[in-house]
Amino acid sequence: MSELNLEPWHDFYVMLGGGAAALVGATFVVATLAGNIEKRAIGIKGFITPATVHLGSVLIVSGLLMVPTLTPLFLALLLGIGGLAGLVYGIVIYFRVTSLRVDFIDRCWYGIFPLLLYGMLGAAAALIFVKDIGYGLELIAVALMALLITGMRNAWDMATFMILGGPSAPDDQSKS
16 A cells, blocks of 8 residues: 555645646647748757756656555666656756857756756655655645746746847848
């Protein structure tokens, strides 16, 4: 029998997972519509993909927490692997973002915040592993909500950048 009492969290994770799924779908629509805009490939590769990964992480973990036979050990193992994978991916994205000329706030939202949040998922895995399940579940909730907000903010930022043209808009070709 599972030591996890996830029933009180059910509606929270249904809401979080549903929101993440809807935003992933909207992000795909924006990427498709903006894919034909010249000079926007870096936006799709460098910024929309990470936002989609963050939203997908929220969706996957929310779904995982709905599994009725989930044990603390298995949850800790999966969260630890996911947190580590998120950290590695976050480091790659951080270096990609810092190599571009973007504002400090964008460096935080695209690079630093996701690293901290995936680290929080790893810390939650450690808490659950050492049987501090209550705090572990709270930390998962905070990390996933913050990842959802991060993914939402970054998807909106890229949608407006790609649709409005950003600093090198196609309308600026008259200067060349």
